[in-house]
Amino acid sequence: MTSATPQTAATAADPIDAVRLREDFPILAEQVNGHRLVYLDSAATSQRPLPVLDAERDFLEHTNAAVHRGAHTLAAEATDLFEDARATVAGFVGADAEQLVWTSGATMGLNLVAYSIGGASASSSLALRPGDEIVTTAIEHHANLIPWQELALRTGAVLRHIPAHDDGTLDLAAAAEIIGPRTRIVAFTHVSNVLGIINPVEEIIALAHQVGALTVMDACQSAPHLPLDLPALGVDLAVFSGHKMMGPYGVGGLYGRAEVLEAMPPFLTGGSMITTVTLDRAEYLPPPQRFEAGTQPIGPAIGLAAAVRYLDGIGLERIHAHETMLAERMRAGLVEIPGIRLLGDPSTGSVERVGLWSFDVEGVHAHDAGQFLDARGIAVRVGHHCAAPLHTRYGVTASVRASTALYNTPDDVDALLDAVRGIRPYFGV
Amino acid sequence: MTSATPQTAATAADPIDAVRLREDFPILAEQVNGHRLVYLDSAATSQRPLPVLDAERDFLEHTNAAVHRGAHTLAAEATDLFEDARATVAGFVGADAEQLVWTSGATMGLNLVAYSIGGASASSSLALRPGDEIVTTAIEHHANLIPWQELALRTGAVLRHIPAHDDGTLDLAAAAEIIGPRTRIVAFTHVSNVLGIINPVEEIIALAHQVGALTVMDACQSAPHLPLDLPALGVDLAVFSGHKMMGPYGVGGLYGRAEVLEAMPPFLTGGSMITTVTLDRAEYLPPPQRFEAGTQPIGPAIGLAAAVRYLDGIGLERIHAHETMLAERMRAGLVEIPGIRLLGDPSTGSVERVGLWSFDVEGVHAHDAGQFLDARGIAVRVGHHCAAPLHTRYGVTASVRASTALYNTPDDVDALLDAVRGIRPYFGV
Amino acid sequence: MNELDALYRELILDHSKHPQHFGLADEDAEPGHSGTSHQKNPVCGDEITLRARVDGETIADVTWEGRGCSISQASASMLADLVAEEGLSRAEAVTLIEGFREALRSRGKLELDEEVYGDAAALSGVSKFSARVKCAMLAWVALEDAIAKA
Amino acid sequence: MNELDALYRELILDHSKHPQHFGLADEDAEPGHSGTSHQKNPVCGDEITLRARVDGETIADVTWEGRGCSISQASASMLADLVAEEGLSRAEAVTLIEGFREALRSRGKLELDEEVYGDAAALSGVSKFSARVKCAMLAWVALEDAIAKA
Numbered sequence A, B: 001m002t003s004a005t006p007q008t009a010a011t012a013a014d015p016i017d018a019v020r021l022r023e024d025f026p027i028l029a030e031q032v033n034g035h036r037l038v039y040l041d042s043a044a045t046s047q048r049p050l051p052v053l054d055a056e057r058d059f060l061e062h063t064n065a066a067v068h069r070g071a072h073t074l075a076a077e078a079t080d081l082f083e084d085a086r087a088t089v090a091g092f093v094g095a096d097a098e099q100l101v102w103t104s105g106a107t108m109g110l111n112l113v114a115y116s117i118g119g120a121s122a123s124s125s126l127a128l129r130p131g132d133e134i135v136t137t138a139i140e141h142h143a144n145l146i147p148w149q150e151l152a153l154r155t156g157a158v159l160r161h162i163p164a165h166d167d168g169t170l171d172l173a174a175a176a177e178i179i180g181p182r183t184r185i186v187a188f189t190h191v192s193n194v195l196g197i198i199n200p201v202e203e204i205i206a207l208a209h210q211v212g213a214l215t216v217m218d219a220c221q222s223a224p225h226l227p228l229d230l231p232a233l234g235v236d237l238a239v240f241s242g243h244k245m246m247g248p249y250g251v252g253g254l255y256g257r258a259e260v261l262e263a264m265p266p267f268l269t270g271g272s273m274i275t276t277v278t279l280d281r282a283e284y285l286p287p288p289q290r291f292e293a294g295t296q297p298i299g300p301a302i303g304l305a306a307a308v309r310y311l312d313g314i315g316l317e318r319i320h321a322h323e324t325m326l327a328e329r330m331r332a333g334l335v336e337i338p339g340i341r342l343l344g345d346p347s348t349g350s351v352e353r354v355g356l357w358s359f360d361v362e363g364v365h366a367h368d369a370g371q372f373l374d375a376r377g378i379a380v381r382v383g384h385h386c387a388a389p390l391h392t393r394y395g396v397t398a399s400v401r402a403s404t405a406l407y408n409t410p411d412d413v414d415a416l417l418d419a420v421r422g423i424r425p426y427f428g429v
Numbered sequence C, D: 001m002n003e004l005d006a007l008y009r010e011l012i013l014d015h016s017k018h019p020q021h022f023g024l025a026d027e028d029a030e031p032g033h034s035g036t037s038h039q040k041n042p043v044c045g046d047e048i049t050l051r052a053r054v055d056g057e058t059i060a061d062v063t064w065e066g067r068g069c070s071i072s073q074a075s076a077s078m079l080a081d082l083v084a085e086e087g088l089s090r091a092e093a094v095t096l097i098e099g100f101r102e103a104l105r106s107r108g109k110l111e112l113d114e115e116v117y118g119d120a121a122a123l124s125g126v127s128k129f130s131a132r133v134k135c136a137m138l139a140w141v142a143l144e145d146a147i148a149k150a
């Protein structure tokens, strides 16, 4: 097995050497439209370092077998690697192996939670009744919004939203009013994929727990960028996606407090999650297996373990410091360019953020702006980034988002700024 | 991109050169317990040839980006590759691209169907009412049984089962009685993962369509082994898993007739499957996107396209002929060994099958038999293979299953037979 | 001309800045029947509402409203111009739309004929940008739908 | 001795063929309270029902029934023998079970002491076969559960 030791022991204070780390990512050597690739779309999907590519391939070339169901040597070795991967990924967010359920991604994890709650028997503490309230926020990704809309429809529960201030921060005063005795579930994102703002999740969790509501956190945009200790945070359930944290497609994690997972009925059913099956009924295993029907993404899970070892090898504190530095450089440059409007407060240091900014180019549609940047090798995302209500809130249908990761450099940011300066002149506005 | 041309143009009649093909599968060169690996567990998961490993890695090293949501060059190229993969995999089963929904695997595909039907509005032609009947069979994998048990529980529908004869074939006379005016869904496997028997699915589909019932076929164990033309077969919905057909983990397909997919409400919700979203409601895209919430398994889908190109390059007729030859060699050898009981009719030529046999070793538990084989490098599966009711039907709790693929040789079968002869003597029975 | 300039021809930027036939015509006014179609690109939220008024077999006029990128706006404007200038029949329009779709999906292999497509021929360059084909198609899909309804 | 023989010691095959204390003792008979546990290995369908009768703090006897592989059957038989021979207290049993679990999960690093574990020490070899650890543990998990209930 290839092991991930991207840098020799560095303290949390040492800046990371992104130029050196780029060598671990083969795709970053690509040329796009005659320019070097400037990849600023990591919030959509991150790129994968060699230790991740190698771990998965190594497994497939030497050990691959279906897990948990066989006595043969490969099956036993594959099972060990798969369960070690579970422990590793759980450990990455401060959790124990039994608290980590494999999913195919964050969307799947959130649907699992919503459907499982929707299927809870009337006597269960999780069951929703008409009039019960589910609270989410005005800044969510559709993955943490539509499953709750559907759950509300199915159960007669009412869906409410914590509003956001103009600066992009959540309105905690309003949250304190909205979260009340009828609130049964509070679902919120740790970091917005459009604003990059790190939300005050401790406060929200405290408000929810005061009224006995279940907390569900979308950690997609925090897991690759911030140190996480989910048990310490006290959140009940949290999800993340492998492909956004240097890992493979097709795998993600659902973290749950033991009592909560224990109380949740199964969602997907099939092989490997049962104890006894007759033609007419089945009995189910305890968590995490209860939620893992059918063949799991074995190779991707092993790849994800390599990814979190890679991230841990560098250190999340250092990664966060590096990306914050990039975001600040980006902000400082963008606010100087005429006609650029940042989504969220453009003044410095007002809130904690990860390394991304979304912006509107006055008079130029986001698609056109993105196309212009692409002609210079700069990959950004354009559109509503699966957060349409948030864009509506800011009076736009689409924006340009530039998002960084540990492999981005100040040069990448400068290339972006230089190109953004050319957008409005090119389109004659 | 590496292209799969494993053999030069061969006619359907030419036997395949499995010894040569083995070179495409790095893992088959492994040594296990001092013996060469004899991999007879492909029904659990197949091994992957180099063109599949290379296609996925090549994508991740040169083109990786999130699809469908960006104007930048990598995103556009990735989208093209991803949609080409859809067309390729759809074509492999005779279908058009719009008829193929990506899933994370067959279990997920069957759950998608069952949950979608369960969520159909009362006015929909798909909606189930108390007293409606869902028919499945006595030989199903749990993945094609438990989702229907749960759907029956949720809707008040009644679950019925087509029984099997002692020889493992389905009782078609009983099927004709069971499938009647109350039948709304008939779910059945094309090939049993325990018996290897190819079921008379045309007859079952005809019975179902006579009464206007929806047909759902589990094609997990046929897709890698037989030529399939799902539209010609007339089945309404069918599922398969990538990892069982030389492709990656974490991806599978749901085929559906256009009208059926069109009538199905969404199941998982989130990004990329919507047209309009406000904080309170969402509208959904047409199929297949309607069923593809969140980031899809992009790399695995591209890998699966390489896998089906590899299979097609060899030719499914030839693969089937090769595997049938191996199965017959296995059968002929096993029936000669004292104390070996095959599950299903052990006489030759009675029914069509794929290349696998399950058996019971008198006086030796399947786990112990499997362990003995493993000591000689032979990888078989032991247990109930996620088909507990079928094992109950044969009065055993577990069996040994030896399953072949295109890369197995007569030598592999002989090694198995030789080792099986030693099992009962070793355990002193 | 580099690829970006081939995409954003002067003509395209002109049309997007000065959209023609913008503003929906009154549905009930003469002549004939009218059909209206609303189309949306779910990725970016771009949308268009297009109305075709049909007099017997002839398309009398096309008007539209919407918002979106320069490609989608220019394409709608050019299409409305084309209909106004050519006085197309339903059947001719369907053929034109089919040809437009084919050229745009050709990944740069087909060019639109200026004789036939007028200003819209400038959209040929879009076919090399597969992510933008949907933008250029939006109005044409709307016309297809609107005629069918008229 | 090759690895397979290290797994299937003579003693193990003996116990599996001639299981000791097989057949559940009457629950209501003397002495003391009894606790019964049913355990199942979902992979292969192996199952065991084990009953422990407890007299004060002492485990009076362990009887069992079940079906499964030679490892799971031998392990149950050896465990019942051990209890019969040693006259263990609840606390001692809990410690023994803990030690057994640890050795079996050690991937071949720990050996069970014959002085302490009797015939069951022959199960040390199982720890190198991670897929079989569950088989060997089945009866011991059942005893843990049964004592707790007694």
Ligand SMILES: Cc1ncc(COP(=O)(O)O)c(C=O)c1O
Pocket: A271, A293, A294, A295, A296, B043, B044, B105, B106, B107, B108, B141, B143, B144, B189, B191, B192, B193, B218, B220, B221, B241, B386
């Ligand atoms: C017949 C059959 N159906 C369904 C499945 C489930 O497939 P998966 O585990 O890939 O979801 C399998 C494999 O385990 C199978 O053999």
Ligand SMILES: Cc1ncc(COP(=O)(O)O)c(C=O)c1O
Pocket: A043, A044, A105, A106, A107, A108, A141, A143, A144, A189, A191, A192, A193, A218, A220, A221, A241, A386, B271, B293, B294, B295, B296
């Ligand atoms: C904040 C947030 N939540 C959820 C998701 C959904 O993740 P996935 O598409 O991997 O399921 C994303 C990414 O698209 C995201 O940014």
